[in-house]
Amino acid sequence: MDMNDVIGYALRIGVLISISLIIIGFILLSTTPQFSELTSPNSRFNTSVVKPEEVFRGIRKGNGVDFILLGLMVLIATPVVRVVLGIIQFAMQRNVIYVIITLIVLFNLLLAIFILPLII
Amino acid sequence: MMEVEFLILLLISSIIAGFLGSLTGLGGATVLVPIYTLFLGIPMAYATGASLISTIATSSGTASAYIKDRITNVRIGMSLEIATTGGAIIGSLLAHWIYEHHLVFILFIVFGVVILSSVYPQIEKSSLELPKPMKPDWTTKIFQLYGEYYDAALRQEVKYYGVRWWLGEIVMFFAGLISGLLGIGSGALKVIGMDWAMNLPLKVSTTTSNFMIGVTAATSSSLYWLFGYIEPALAGITAVGVIIGSYLGTKVLVKTRNTRLRLIFIIILIFLGIEMIIRGVSLWT
Numbered sequence: 466m467d468m469n470d471v472i473g474y475a476l477r478i479g480v481l482i483s484i485s486l487i488i489i490g491f492i493l494l495s496t497t498p499q500f501s502e503l504t505s506p507n508s509r510f511n512t513s514v515v516k517p518e519e520v521f522r523g524i525r526k527g528n529g530v531d532f533i534l535l536g537l538m539v540l541i542a543t544p545v546v547r548v549v550l551g552i553i554q555f556a557m558q559r560n561v562i563y564v565i566i567t568l569i570v571l572f573n574l575l576l577a578i579f580i581l582p583l584i585i
Numbered sequence: 586m587m588e589v590e591f592l593i594l595l596l597i598s599s600i601i602a603g604f605l606g607s608l609t610g611l612g613g614a615t616v617l618v619p620i621y622t623l624f625l626g627i628p629m630a631y632a633t634g635a636s637l638i639s640t641i642a643t644s645s646g647t648a649s650a651y652i653k654d655r656i657t658n659v660r661i662g663m664s665l666e667i668a669t670t671g672g673a674i675i676g677s678l679l680a681h682w683i684y685e686h687h688l689v690f691i692l693f694i695v696f697g698v699v700i701l702s703s704v705y706p707q708i709e710k711s712s713l714e715l716p717k718p719m720k721p722d723w724t725t726k727i728f729q730l731y732g733e734y735y736d737a738a739l740r741q742e743v744k745y746y747g748v749r750w751w752l753g754e755i756v757m758f759f760a761g762l763i764s765g766l767l768g769i770g771s772g773a774l775k776v777i778g779m780d781w782a783m784n785l786p787l788k789v790s791t792t793t794s795n796f797m798i799g800v801t802a803a804t805s806s807s808l809y810w811l812f813g814y815i816e817p818a819l820a821g822i823t824a825v826g827v828i829i830g831s832y833l834g835t836k837v838l839v840k841t842r843n844t845r846l847r848l849i850f851i852i853i854l855i856f857l858g859i860e861m862i863i864r865g866v867s868l869w870t
Contacts, residue, residue, distance in 0.1 A: 491822070567663050577674050
């Protein structure tokens with residue numbers, strides 16, 4: 466299979482998983498008192514205090530918000546996976562300059578996701 | 586059941602935004618943020634956070650189809666992402682600073698100006714053919730800025746190459762900055778970067794721009810997440826709505842000659858742009 470197809474499928478699968486998690490999340494959420502709190506213009510939900518391990522714990526409890534949050538995380542991770550696959554693709558073509566360029570892009574992404582949160 | 590009504594309102598708004606966005610190639614966020622902030626009373630930070638998330642969803646959803654068509658130039662896109670992701674980081678940090686200092690009126694005004702300035706390429710678009718070839722420069726070779734694709738409308742194989750990579754990078758940095766600042770994909774600026782600065786064919790510019798938007802928005806979204814600007818219910822429903830809307834948009838796109846739709850969209854853009862500026866000015870004074 467062509468690497469372009471792999472990338473195409475990876476993107477599509479990422480979006481499908483994410484949308485499914487979000488929809489499941491809304492279904493679970495709709496029966497809880499949290500529902501009206503979150504679905505109003507005055508919601509005060511703050512993602513800055515959300516920790517990934519809490520999200521995974523919430524998933525096991527069937528917590529709707531955590532399903533939605535995981536769906537959003539998968540969505541944000543999809544382009545990261547895409548960039549990583551890009552590095553593999555250029556490495557297979559032995560295109561050195563583009564391996565370096567794609568590594569810089571990946572660095573920027575990881576800077577925003579993992580390094581800046583430690584500094585700010 | 587207030588909350589159900591509100592959810593349906595959000596879903597309908599985001600479906601419309603996704604529909605218009607995919608018809609015009611501007612992305613849903615350009616109309617989404619004004620609708621959310623002006624008419625639904627959603628705070629700017631949450632509106633932009635949700636629209637960034639929806640931008641990733643549409644970009645990833647449609648990029649897979651475009652990559653299959655082989656019109657997207659993955660190399661050119663990736664090389665320009667150095668600048669857009671860098672710009673997105675600076676833009677998101679700037680947005681955070683603006684919110685911290687309660688200067689949100691600036692964002693309304695900048696948003697209005699960006700919307701109004703994206704009207705011009707909308708009018709211009711219909712007249713554009715393939716670019717006049719320019720002499721390849723040193724960047725053409727080093728960064729391998731060439732490719733070919735089959736143009737179904739012209740019924741021919743189009744070979745092309747790009748020039749002035751550095752100029753493209755500069756425009757892309759600002760595209761990334763605006764994207765991080767306003768929570769939009771800034772597809773219009775990205776297209777200008779490739780079409781005007783690098784002399785690439787419009788089809789390559791628009792599809793490659795779409796491919797890049799996801800990576801740019803992912804960079805800003807993770808920072809928005811860190812700052813607490815992503816409201817899960819709002820972002821979740823928006824992502825679903827925009828995906829549905831843009832799917833419908835692509836179905837309609839192949840069937841219609843969309844000159845009339847484009848005119849309607851231009852009018853909507855002008856209206857929303859002016860409204861955003863008015864809101865910004867009224868918040869300021």
